[in-house]
Structures are given as C-alpha cells and as structure tokens.
Amino acid sequence: MKKLTDKQRRMLEFIDRFLDERGYPPTIRDIQSGCGISSTSVVDYNLDILESRGVIERHAEVSRGIRLRARTATDAMVPVPIVGVIAAGEPIPVPGPDTWDVAAVSETMAVSPELTRGREGVYALRVKGTSMVDALINDGDIVLMQNVGTIENGEMAAVWLKAEKEVTLKKVYVEPGRVRLQPANSQMKPIYARPDNVEVQGRVIAVVRQVA
Amino acid sequence: MKKLTDKQRRMLEFIDRFLDERGYPPTIRDIQSGCGISSTSVVDYNLDILESRGVIERHAEVSRGIRLRARTATDAMVPVPIVGVIAAGEPIPVPGPDTWDVAAVSETMAVSPELTRGREGVYALRVKGTSMVDALINDGDIVLMQNVGTIENGEMAAVWLKAEKEVTLKKVYVEPGRVRLQPANSQMKPIYARPDNVEVQGRVIAVVRQVA
DNA sequence: GCCAATAGCGAACATCCGTTCTGGAATAAA
C-alpha cells in the first residue's frame, strides 16, 4: 500500500484527538486550522485520498461527516461463556438454559464481533490434551463453537463418534453411504465413518490460542 | 431528579443509535425527522432540557455539537494494527514509527485485553501459506506478535533463518553452541541452528483462527 | 530541459444548520 504523507498523518492524528476531546468529528475548517493547512480545498483533497486508502469514511455533503475506521473496530465487545472443556475421550458439554446467563457462568471471554459475526448461541470450550493436533488445535487452545443442529458440507464441527466414544474436530463431508471427516491439516488423511456413528455437536467458529 | 418525558427519551435513543450507525452525532433536523418532531425549535428546546439534566453536553453554535455523556465511558477493547502478512519465504514486516498510530493503519482488529495482557508493541500478521502447520498455524490465521528485542528460553517467536532465507514460528531454546527450534506440535522433531543464523523478529503472543 | 502527475492555493457558491422570534396550545394553580 502507498504510504501516507506527513500531512495526512497529522490530519488523522488531529481527527482522532478531536473525537476524543469533543465527542464529534471536526469540520474541514477545524482540520485546516488544527493542522495549519492553508486552504479548505487542501483538506478536502487529502480527506479524499484518506478515504480512497480506506482509512476513513466520508459522508458527502454532511457536516462533520467523517468517520475513523479504526475507531469503529473498538466498539462493542461480545461476551462468550466458557462452558467447559473439550477432550478426546468425552462428549462436549451441552449448553444448558443457564449457559447464556452471563451471571451464571463462571468464566467468559470477550471477543470482537468480527469473530462471532453476530451469530447466536456461541460458546467457548477449552481444549484439553493434544488429541486434536491434526485439526491444528493444541492443548490449552480455546475453541469458539456455535450451537447448531445441522451444518453445511465442508464446515468444521465437533463430532462425537459413538462407537469410539470420542469427540474430534473435523471438516464434515456427507458422502453417499458414509461421512468423511477431513482434518484441517491438509497433509493428513481423512477418516470415514458410518452416518449413524457420527453426531454433530456444534460448529466451530474460531480458534484462539494464547501463547505467551 | 425530574423524570424525562417520553419525547426526550426517544430523542436520546435516536442520538445513541445515530452515533452507532454513522459515527458522528445527528443535527437538530436529523433528530426532528428521526423522532417525528414538528419543529427544530422543539428539538432545541428539549435538548436544552436534556443538557440541564446532565444527560448530554452541547457545544453552542456547533453543528452536530452533541455529546452523549454515557458514551464517554470507554469500552475496554484494544485495537491492534494488522501490519502485513507472514509467509515462509520472506521476513515479517518491521513495525515502523507510524505502525502504532491507530489512525494511520488501514486495518485493525479489536482484541480483548486478556489476550495482549496490557503489553506494549503488539501487532498482528496474517499468515499466508501452510508452511507453519508444524507450529499448528494454518493458512489465513492471524498471529499476534510483540515487538521485542530478546525473548526468554522456551518462548515462541518468529525466527528468521538467514541462510535459508526463511521465517518460521518456533519455540526457541538457546543451548551451548546452538539454538534449538522446537515446533509447537510436540510430535515433531526440533531443528537446530547456529546462533549467528537465527534472528528473532518478534514474540508470538496469540493465534486467532476464523474457521466459519 | 520538458512533460505529466501530484499537491496546493484562494475565492466563490449553495446549502446546511444552530439559533431566535412571534405567536399559539395545553396545563395547572388561584
């Protein structure tokens, strides 16, 4: 990406500070005097460039119609309940009625709406053990799950294999007469299971790993 | 304190929603049409009352000069700049002086403070390619990095192997006469390198993977 | 140097928008 000029960076800083101090965006003439720019048209000119770079949004013909993109990202956090652990040998905890009561859950994590994408019924599980390295998921990772009945072909899901009494995270493909469970690690081979042996327990939304 | 009228409550709600959607406050005439009020002077009149109640602040003679007091309480999200990509064959982008200017970066992601743990100099990289599956990191993952000079033994870091011209994410152990680079996947064998061949480019803080 | 692209300048224009003024309706107390 093209670099921003010094003037454009000063303008952004000014807008950011202005929003902090006043709670509303500056006018073009505010920016002009605040950054020591000689003409309103120069401000207009550089604001257009900033918008084409995707740093800000402008509403045409609207006074103070400037929005800082970086600011919108910090908006509302979504609390997600951590309802239990996921391990190879045991089914994942079923989200109960009080699961969604923020007060009743011992632990929650805050994630940005970008991750959940506004989905309903999202909960989190802590991964225990290294049985899911073929899904590129490590011991201690946190898996964001969604409580769904059915999933689309190719989506990653927590699957309970009844006969093996084992839960695993795989991409699920329904094929004629069988279900193909494909590890996320493309170097590894899929496993196949009979349809009545698999039970989809939830869709995987995201994985978060705290390393240090 | 005196109770607010129904009209005043509608106006507050409208201002709040307007700020959410547009990023800047509404004009008096925006409020007028948005709340179905007959005259601008009525809006002005009630805004004055709201200000005297301490619910909002007004700047005289300033277009959109309305500030919601309740909004000034900042939410605890931390914006992290996404400064580039990390791939096997190229060094990671060096965070420049303007990297930390929230306003100057085109893309940011919001993470909870739990992830960064209040650390300074945290930035994010998008992973390109599957060369880091042995670190349990997939194509498209986002790696949170910290800009540090040195790291502790056993910490995961982005390492630039000069001779191989390759960047890799490994746990780093300094041993007598050599550096051991241990993949996160414990089933895989470590590799060893000469100390003058490795260059630590940053510490890995966390990994975020959006699956669906 | 020469040309094109980029950046800046200053002024003018049309509209936006906070404010104010005159007056009327609604409500409540005396």
Place this chain on the structure above:
DNA sequence: TTTATTCCAGAACGGATGTTCGCTATTGGC
C-alpha cells in the same frame, strides 16, 4: 374565569460548512 408556566409551531436570520473551479507550485521520470 384569569394568569402563569410549560411546551410547541413555523418561519426567518446569519454564520458555518462541504464543494467546486481556475490557477499555480512542486515533484519525478525521461
């Protein structure tokens, strides 16, 4: 009823503000 208070209607004023236009200055490549 009268009177005071609160709330509203509509219009108009004047400054604020985004936009545009013609022109100039600077920069970068050849």
